[in-house]
Amino acid sequence: MHKIVLFAFIFCYSLQVNAVIKSSTNVDSLLSLMTLDEKIGQMTQMCFSTITLDGSKSLDLNVDNFKQLIKQQHIGSFLSGSDSYAKWFDFVTAIQKVAVEETRLGIPLIIGIDHVHGANYINEGTIFPHNLMMACSFDKTLIEKVAKVTAIETAPVGLNWNFSPVLDVARTPYWPRFYETFGEDSRVCAELGSAYIKAYQYVPEIAPYKLSACAKHFIGYSDPKYGYDRSPSEIPMQTLHEVFVPPFRKAFEAGVKTLMVNSGELNGEPVHGSKFLLDTLLRRQLGFNGVIVTDIKDIERIVKMHHTAANEKEATLQVINAGVDMYMACNSYTFIQHVKELLSEGKLSMAQIDASVRRILQLKKELGLFENPYPSKKLLDAVNTTENRKVALEAAEKSIVLLKNEDILPLSNSTKILVAGIGANSKRMLNGPWSFDWLGAAEAQQPQNMLTLFEACKSTFGNNNVLLSKTERILTSADKKQFLKDTRKADVIVLAVGEQPYSEFMGNINDLTLDADQLELIDAAIATKKPVVLVLMEGRPRVITKQAAGVKAVLFAGYPGIEGAQAIANILSGKTNPSASLAFSYPLAAGHTIPYNHKPSEFNIYWKPEPAQKWLYPFGHGLSYTQFEYSDLQLSDTIITPNGTLKASVKIKNAGKIRGTETALWYIKDEVGSISRPVKSLKFFEKIDLNSGEEKTIHFEINPQQHLAFPDKAGLYRLEPGRYQLIIDNKSLWFSLNN
Numbered sequence: 001m002h003k004i005v006l007f008a009f010i011f012c013y014s015l016q017v018n019a020v021i022k023s024s025t026n027v028d029s030l031l032s033l034m035t036l037d038e039k040i041g042q043m044t045q046m047c048f049s050t051i052t053l054d055g056s057k058s059l060d061l062n063v064d065n066f067k068q069l070i071k072q073q074h075i076g077s078f079l080s081g082s083d084s085y086a087k088w089f090d091f092v093t094a095i096q097k098v099a100v101e102e103t104r105l106g107i108p109l110i111i112g113i114d115h116v117h118g119a120n121y122i123n124e125g126t127i128f129p130h131n132l133m134m135a136c137s138f139d140k141t142l143i144e145k146v147a148k149v150t151a152i153e154t155a156p157v158g159l160n161w162n163f164s165p166v167l168d169v170a171r172t173p174y175w176p177r178f179y180e181t182f183g184e185d186s187r188v189c190a191e192l193g194s195a196y197i198k199a200y201q202y203v204p205e206i207a208p209y210k211l212s213a214c215a216k217h218f219i220g221y222s223d224p225k226y227g228y229d230r231s232p233s234e235i236p237m238q239t240l241h242e243v244f245v246p247p248f249r250k251a252f253e254a255g256v257k258t259l260m261v262n263s264g265e266l267n268g269e270p271v272h273g274s275k276f277l278l279d280t281l282l283r284r285q286l287g288f289n290g291v292i293v294t295d296i297k298d299i300e301r302i303v304k305m306h307h308t309a310a311n312e313k314e315a316t317l318q319v320i321n322a323g324v325d326m327y328m329a330c331n332s333y334t335f336i337q338h339v340k341e342l343l344s345e346g347k348l349s350m351a352q353i354d355a356s357v358r359r360i361l362q363l364k365k366e367l368g369l370f371e372n373p374y375p376s377k378k379l380l381d382a383v384n385t386t387e388n389r390k391v392a393l394e395a396a397e398k399s400i401v402l403l404k405n406e407d408i409l410p411l412s413n414s415t416k417i418l419v420a421g422i423g424a425n426s427k428r429m430l431n432g433p434w435s436f437d438w439l440g441a442a443e444a445q446q447p448q449n450m451l452t453l454f455e456a457c458k459s460t461f462g463n464n465n466v467l468l469s470k471t472e473r474i475l476t477s478a479d480k481k482q483f484l485k486d487t488r489k490a491d492v493i494v495l496a497v498g499e500q501p502y503s504e505f506m507g508n509i510n511d512l513t514l515d516a517d518q519l520e521l522i523d524a525a526i527a528t529k530k531p532v533v534l535v536l537m538e539g540r541p542r543v544i545t546k547q548a549a550g551v552k553a554v555l556f557a558g559y560p561g562i563e564g565a566q567a568i569a570n571i572l573s574g575k576t577n578p579s580a581s582l583a584f585s586y587p588l589a590a591g592h593t594i595p596y597n598h599k600p601s602e603f604n605i606y607w608k609p610e611p612a613q614k615w616l617y618p619f620g621h622g623l624s625y626t627q628f629e630y631s632d633l634q635l636s637d638t639i640i641t642p643n644g645t646l647k648a649s650v651k652i653k654n655a656g657k658i659r660g661t662e663t664a665l666w667y668i669k670d671e672v673g674s675i676s677r678p679v680k681s682l683k684f685f686e687k688i689d690l691n692s693g694e695e696k697t698i699h700f701e702i703n704p705q706q707h708l709a710f711p712d713k714a715g716l717y718r719l720e721p722g723r724y725q726l727i728i729d730n731k732s733l734w735f736s737l738n739n
């Protein structure tokens with residue numbers, strides 16, 4: 001009799017479980033059915049390397065390992081791998097099948113990936129320029145296109161959570177993640193980052209599938225005091241609110257579903273262990289209510305790096321009390337045990353655990369994972385297409401910045417070109433880091449169907465017109481001799497110099513100056529008296545001041561992606577008219593890196609005149625093969641009131657012979673502030689296409705709350721009466737804000 005009752009109970013219970021899951025999905029009902037182990041499993045994210053056969057990122061599933069893991073530890077999320085579409089497809093299908101069909105509650109997995117510049121962890125993925133270069137396009141529509149292609153190429157294999165975009169504002173080029181950001185200006189980061197998020201999270205083409213973006217890394221990561229990755233930042237709260245918070249705030253307005261925490265230390269506290277930063281600021285003040293995930297192994301870091309907890313159990317308490325929902329544990333299960341112990345000791349409450357699990361289940365629900373947990377063959381038709389490659393070419397062309405051009409570019413198609421330097425014949429230098437591998441795959445593992453700069457120049461200028469020098473750097477006198485020999489037949493020397501790809505701490509440096517052996521190569525090229533064109537393939541501005549003076553042209557290509565070589569060749573040949581502008585300031589000297597919107601200093605008052613040149617190339621600088629002239633700057637009034645608006649307009653004319661695109665950058669300077677104000681701040685930007693001879697009037701509507709107010713150290717915005725200067729190009733006008 002007892003057995004019958006028990007059986008009936010189990011039967012009804014499982015019916016109830018299935019009913020809850022099928023009604024897809026009442027999160028609270030599901031939560032009420034979960035055991036403690038199942039809940040903590042949802043809060044744990046493991047690396048795929050723990051369930052692959054050889055522990056690598058290639059996707060050969062160790063089925064037994066995986067089944068054991070999911071049944072015993074109830075893991076709810078995995079991350080990181082690199083393989084072909086076919087392998088991804090089978091792998092994700094297999095693991096979701098186990099999660100959905102062989103576990104008690106059938107909760108699907110959420111799978112994280114760093115597709116930070118296209119589908120960069122899929123062998124056939126389209127690789128776009130990194131964010132820093134995308135920012136140099138100042139083009140929201142382009143970012144939207146790139147985000148959409150990234151989603152279209154990510155969704156078909158069941159990857160549903162992209163750890164992108166980076167919303168850190170790059171304030172020092174010493175920081176090795178400079179290239180992952182949208183540059184040094186907070187507004188540019190906010191506008192482009194939120195455009196990416198909106199486009200990535202809402203893609204009708206992949207319906208019924210949906211993807212989540214992840215705003216990272218909250219907060220204050222990108223201005224480490226000593227430049228090294230994850231070394232401490234000391235940022236005054238006022239600056240934090242004015243410079244670092246706005247891109248995140250805008251991302252929340254754009255509906256970003258998840259956020260990753262900075263694993264560094266800010267103002268003396270590890271951010272992932274800070275109740276003030278994650279609870280008071282992020283949750284309460286900024287109102288973020290999505291899922292908060294730590295960065296990789298951050299509980300371990302609290303013990304080994306920050307030393308604010310004596311052991312991992314204490315660190316776990318810090319992190320959960322701060323407000324983290326999911327721990328990116330990667331390869332250790334101690335988190336699970338520690339949470340259990342902390343609960344039984346009464347140091348953590350079940351309400352805290354439930355709040356996090358509820359958010360995670362809600363995310364899975366919003367992504368439609370309960371209905372569509374498996375990858376889709378149908379969507380595979382839209383990956384790796386000619387159309388997607390066209391977007392990659394457009395992105396590279398629109399983000400490569402022409403920094404200098406002394407009557408040399410475009411090159412005529414009969415020019416004999418010598419291509420040399422570390423980027424001359426390398427695909428790795430184009431795709432850069434986070435491409436098939438964290439550090440960028442080795443040369444032999446790069447895609448077959450892409451060109452190096454040498455190859456793209458040959459296809460553009462003709463095989464017989466382009467020569468390759470094998471000299472990448474001048475280390476010995478023999479290198480120099482060989483290089484000089486190679487230059488003999490050339491009319492022009494194109495040198496692709498810069499930085500071998502690096503990620504995170506692997507890019508820590510002590511000196512921003514370009515490597516001496518590459519500078520030697522440039523010097524040797526200049527000494528031939530032949531025109532030299534520098535192509536900079538680098539993740540941040542490396543100092544080249546002396547050499548830049550001796551060459552005829554300089555292009556900043558950054559890491560321009562899979563079509564990068566063709567884009568550079570198109571710019572060299574004039575097929576493409578460059579249109580990008582620097583989204584960062586290119587330093588003059590390694591010891592003096594200063595963003596454009598710095599605070600005023602003593603120059604001109606007690607000391608000596610301000611230097612005529614503060615940067616090698618300033619923020620916003622970018623040349624074209626045509627010229628643009630600004631005229632007739634006007635304001636609708638000289639007075640603005642707090643709730644009013646002012647209309648500004650200016651005329652831009654293409655005074656050159658070919659069609660071109662100008663980046664219009666509107667700045668405002670606040671003359672006097674109760675808190676010291678930057679020398680000027682970018683308030684609005686726009687791209688303008690103009691045919692030869694064409695003139696357009698462009699407009700900017702000044703709104704005091706959006707463009708004149710600034711935050712205090714509590715993050716409360718002040719709007720102060722007084723004089724403001726509107727600046728565009730070399731034109732300016734003053735206006736006043738009255739009460």
Ligand code: BGC
Pocket residue numbers: 079080114163216295296504
């Ligand atoms: C990086 C994150 C990244 C994570 C997962 C970390 O080392 O800081 O940006 O999302 O790894 O790959």
